[in-house]
Amino acid sequence: MRLAAGQRAWRVLWLVTCATLIIASPAFGQATSTINGRVVDQGDALLPGVSVIATNANTGVVRTIVSNEQGVYSIPGLEPGVYEVKTELAGFAPAVRDRVTLAVNTTITIDFTLRLASVAEELTVTGEAPLIEVTQSKVASSIQATELENLPMITRTVSGMLALLPGAVQITPTHRSKENVGSVSYGGSAGTNVIPTVDGADNRDNQYGGPLMTFTTESLEQFQLATNQFNAADGRSAGAALTMVTKSGTNVFHGSGFVFERDRKLTAEDYFTRQANADKVPFSRQQFGGSIGGPILRNRVFFFGAGEQVLEDTSTPVPDALFNQKQLLVDATNAGLIPPGLVNPNHPRAGARPASLLMYTIKGNAQLANAHSLMFRFAGQTDDRDAVVFTAANDMREPENSRIKMWSAVGQHGWLWGNRGLNQITVQMNHLWRLSDVVSSITGEHYMRDFPRVPVFPPRLAFPSVNTGAGGQSGSMTDTAPTH
Template sequence: MSDSTGAVIAAATVQATNVATNEIAVARTNDQGTYTLPLLRPGTYTVTAEAPGFKKYIRDNIVLNVGDVSGIDIGMEVGQASESITVTAETPVLETETADHGLVIDQKRVTELPLNARNPFMLSILSAGVNFNGNQIYQRPFDNGAIADWSVNGGLDRKNEFLLDGAPNNAQAGGNNIAYVPPVDAVQEFKIQTNSYDAQYGKSAGGIINVSLKSGTNAFHGTLYEFMRRNAFDANSFQNNAAGKPKAGHFLDQYGGSVGGPILVPKIYNGRDKSFFFFNYEGYREGTPTPLTLSVPEPEMLNGDFSKLTDANGRSITIYNPF
């Protein structure tokens, strides 16, 4: 932070306010005029700065994505504290604090793009240099091993780090699997970092996929959904058509809902601007009959008559006592 002459301003108060929740983070500038506001959740913020003898500084519409480390230079003007400078309609904040490279998949794309089995991790393929090497038919949220088959920028397969709100989300059983796949309606956004990570990501030999979950806000919001498949909507398989067989019975239901908002206990506690909740549930039910061929005994065999016991060519099989 500096004034119009370039001189640094120490002991100034800097405040970041989350537009959706009104959560506030406060910091003070040090002797070099720098400040740090760590651990901000992704979202849109308003930043204000105040110092004795200077006008109040206000900057709106600052968007922070998951994993961002953004630097905002604040220029103060001499004046009364009752006066203010409001900065709006600027270009997006340029991330100059780190050299890492990646792509943010925002909530709009997570929610609206078609997803087989509604697995948000499959949108990672939108990032340049990211390849999915697993079997395309295994993309369900509980296919934890198959959906971890990613390579980033030509790196080794399954050597990536999966994070959930910054916490490790890898399961080592059977390989570098994904421990938990959140439902689409619970994901705010996620970021795929493909190179030039800082030291905190030194554990991984591949890419970093960091998912940010939704939080409640000052307004109540909810969703309900049902994705279904039925035999009547499906085409018959090539193999069944060739054999003159009808379609096998099949059903699939992927359903759930979410709700979030402030924690309110009438006449006891008002959590607006302070405490929030978010709940999501998803169910998955699928049934697919599988053809099965079995050999069962003839009625005569149950009575000890094995004259109908033959091999595949119809030749009788002699039963004898090997002892």
């Protein structure tokens, strides 16, 4: 039977869309992990039809897979955490592997040897050597949530944590807007070469490179830094692949809170300050926040939220004896040499440099059935910062007193096709814009005076990512239309 013209057109469009999704460059990474292995009996004969059950110790979420005709099983799409893995087959004693710890973006192999069951019995294996990933050759380091909480960091930032890993060095950010996000060089490459993903979604700055936004460490479950020999899904950079996973709620309500204070009264004078008989540079930093999470429906639906704010007030002294002796009659840095209302040759706020950073994350998880799961995560960041005149942080091409606001929304659906693989669809939108109350001193660069809400980056729409078990493929489209 011949197809109508309209039906043929829809079929061609469908084939083109599928081909585009298959060949498009990956835009999403892997934030989940996999347990696989082989099941045999005591005579080393393969056992098909064995139910392999993985239970998350914190959430109670259960994933069940049946071994195939070769006795092989694979359970992909598992959230990082601690699991109990159990086998069930009629006529054989159940075998249990307890306290299996999954790191982010890893594959662990657990083989089972089942014994015939003459009476009701169960074999539980504990205390074995730590499981080692043997399916990938990448060189990677991981930091867990307990390390994030307990490491003595002076700023408690993600970039500071990354600098502790082998091959990583914290460097000066490439742009003033990145001061709170931070920048880290891996293996001698530029800090802009990192490919960061959060919860399997893109977190890359399309303009300056490196991470787009930062997350409070209170919201992170763990992260992994792959610096060499990583797979093709992560190989989109000459630097490193950074995979971060945010925390999720569990079956137990839990929360946290913290306050950190730094002040110049609590710091010692350095050698040069003592030699100059000068006062310590004014400095004040308050960092506070917390988190809360728990079940909405036990073993099924969970929520988690975290927030953090950093208030910092610093001053940069001017290296001029006349200025220090207060012999100047006026503060010339605010006066300008041309009538008010026109372009100012210098930026305001000489001396003072207040800054404020607000970060928050909201996440929800739902296990609809054994094969279906949902995740939604919304994260935001507001960065208020004033720069002073004649400093290294000065960028004369852009406004100095600015507010940078950004948010990221991610939705994800996972569908487990038995041993055939995992279909994971991820939808994401990142948005960033800058607000300013001053203009640039460079002719032609003062557009933000008339457009105070011009987005720095155009919105980005990403196509779904299809994970076939060997890797993910997806595409992306950038909307360059003006935004008002």
